[in-house]
Amino acid sequence: MDSIINAWAWKKYFIFGLCLILLGTDFVLTDISADDSTVFLKVGVYENEPLIFTDKNGTVEGVYADIIRYIAEKEGWEIEYVHGTWDECLNRLRNGSIDILADIAYTEERSRTYDYTNETVLVNWGQLYVQKGSKIQTFPDLEDKKIAVVTNDVYNVGPRGIRKLMEKFDINCTFIEVKEYADALEAVENKSADAGVVNRLYGMKFENKYEIDRSPILFSPIELRFAFPKNASMNPYLIGKIDHYMEELKK
Template identity: 25%
Template sequence: MRKKYLSFIVAMLGVFLLSGCNNGKTSLDEFENIKKRGYIILGFDDTFVPMGFKDASGEVVGFDIDIAKELGRRLNLEVKFQPIDWAMKETELKNKNIDVIWNGYSITEERKEKVEFSDPYVENRQVIITLKDSNINKKSDLEGKKVAVQSGSSALDAINKEEELMKKFQNGKPITFDTNNEALMDLESSRVDAVVADEILSRYYTTQRGSEKYKVLPEDFGKEQYGIGMRKGDKKFIEEINSILNNMKRDGTTSKISSKWFGEDIIK
């Protein structure tokens, strides 16, 4: 009986130690499996101009798309672009439906609890966009106004942090849309009074649609940085991506891609 009891204790201790090594803080690195498979599945919002979106012909294009393709080439891996519901991005990653979240993905403390981030590579702000003739000229003018934002976005997180101001919006909260494009189209139609969104997207969108129709307020909802999101514990994968991104900066590749999309080098 004593031998059986000791064997049981040893077995249970082994299970405990194994589970302790995989308690949600770490996981088996997937990079070797990805290399064996031969491709990376990249999850993105296919309306997020100019980072990653579908053009008029249905082709996936964008700044992040070009960076990802070059990174895949250097890893000798194909990159498969998978459109996802942006509000479900971390769930898609956790369930292994995608390998990376890469599409103007803002680094926040809340997201750090769910994913591992690469080094930041782009600076961004959460700006307030209105129509040119709007009487909204500063943040406090949002009181009583219909303010739009993309659901699941860092813009929504930024608004939520300024709870007292948010309570003064019409109905005490922002109006959420599945995409920034839908929010900005409602702004054009005057169905909402303002949109809070990434500056990079907003500047590109308003330039394409006619910048004379819009204004971006001097005040914003905070600065942030973009990074690439991977599963917790994918240390080797992160190291490889950071190394290649740094090499692309040094050899001028990212600068060329940035100039193609923005007319200047915006890489951090």
């Protein structure tokens, strides 16, 4: 009888010890898989060549795409690009359906709605384009004119955007809202607008495709960064990583 009891006791200790070993193994495996796990990220993309755009093969390219690709390779990120208009990208950033929005201007007002990297990618300006042969040379020349602007673009509604400037100088004009910069330049070319606002880099890239003139009017220098849904749990990690690699790339 004693031998049976001893055998059962030994079996209980053996099973208990085996469970501890298995649990310990599980913990180790979990730690290893956590270290090696891929981070899946949704990145908002709109058409703003040369900063970020979709090429004819459907591949996302541009300055921001190169930065994202570089960091993703270093950190093992899996990137899913979510395409849309500028306004759609902002809405997705606001509601948290994307993790990162590339190529977005930093303003204090926007920083109350989104989180940003600390590092700036580059600085850009607003550029006004006008009809071929137009005499528009200064802001006062925009009196009673029609101006094509992209919905929610910083050069449209930002603190130093064209609307604020027209208000500041007491200039009466009509704004025609469009979805993309290309639409603004097309509106100028087909004379449905007297002028159109795009960012300087986009204008330099595409101005020769249209029968339009680049005016001398430049305004609103703005820092371009990466942005994230406000207070999202991944933000400290993502901001830290992107800032780190941006500092590295600038050296």
